[in-house]
Amino acid sequence: MTDASRWALVTGASAGIGAAFARELAARGHHLVLTARREDRLQSLAGELRQRHGVRCEVAAADLADPAAIDALCNELGRRSLNIDVLVNNAGYGVPGHYLAQPWTRHAEFLQVLVTAPCELAYRLLPGMQQRRYGRILNIASLAGHVPGSAGHTMYAASKAFLIKFSQSLALENQQYGIKVCAVCPGFTWSEFHDVVGSRESVNKMPKWMWMSAEEVAREGVDATERGEIVHVTGKVNRAIKALIKLLPDRMGLNIVQRRSKDFRVQEPK
Known part of the structure; x- marks a missing residue:
């Protein structure tokens, strides 16, 4: 990814893995369109990328939980005459607790952000990529999409497993x-994710060797996409976990996750 005429769109770019992908792509010469809810953070990042890498950087704040947001975002891209050749579907979060602990409206918003929005963005941007015979789509999934579902955050692993299968097809x-699609699957990553969902105290007890930085995830993700990998689990430890889970009988894998869910998922009081 070195053609400076290429534009990349990164969702959820205001912090964490999204911001790391924006920095990685800018370092490789891409112009950026940054989108997320927090416009002040996007403007700050855009200023940093312009100054450090000399790339063009546009900000288009949007709340992807709004079903109308993608249409408005794509219209804005058209108004600014921006052709997107690299799409990073990164926006996401977790809904803590068990399934019935939250109102359905919150689950519906979650599905809109983590499932519907990535699919719609790909649908809207793919025709241009096909016409130009060049495109990259990075769907930020998770190691959680490869292992049995856990108690708490009920739809998180399910949404990530969907992104993996969607990316493959x-x-x-x-x-x-000439379009490459990759489901990038990080494991535990240093970011704001665990602070937002309230699991920071629990996950901080996990060994440091299980963690990766957002910068490492972004670098691996872009490199894997360029190599033509369709699914890439970041980090040797995470790849070992995935391989081990595949070898275990389903019941045994589920039992392991059942015993350890409290270490990485917010649980409800019984």
Whole structure:
């Protein structure tokens, strides 16, 4: 990814993994469109990227929980005459507690952000990529999409497993157009995610060797996409965990996750 004429759109770019992907792409010469809810953070990051890397950087604040947000965002891209060749579907969060602990409206917003928005953005931007015979779509999934579901954060692993399968099909459909699609699957990553969902105290007790920085995840993710990998689990430890889970009988894997859920998922009081 070195063609400076290419524009990349990064969702959830205001912090964490999204901001790291924006920095990584800017360092490789891409112009950026940054989107998230917090415009002040986006403007700060945009200023940093312009100054450090000399790239163009546009800000388009949006709340992807709004079903109308993608249409408005794509219209804004058209108004600014920006052709997106690299899409990083990163926006996401977790809904803590058990399934019935939250109102359905909150679950519906979660699905809108983590499932519907990435699919709609890919649908809206793919025709241009196909026409230009170049494109990259990075769907930020998770190691959670490869292991059994846990108690708490009920739809998180399910949404990430969906992104993995979606990425596989999309990649196979678009190879002939010079488009590469990759589901990037981080494990535990230093970011604001665990602070937002309230699991920071629990996950901080986990060994340091299980963690990666957001910068490492972004660098691995971009490199894997360029190599043509369709699914990439970041980090040797996470790849070992995935391999081990695949070898275990389903019941044993589920029992392990059941015993350890409290270490990384917010639980409800019984």
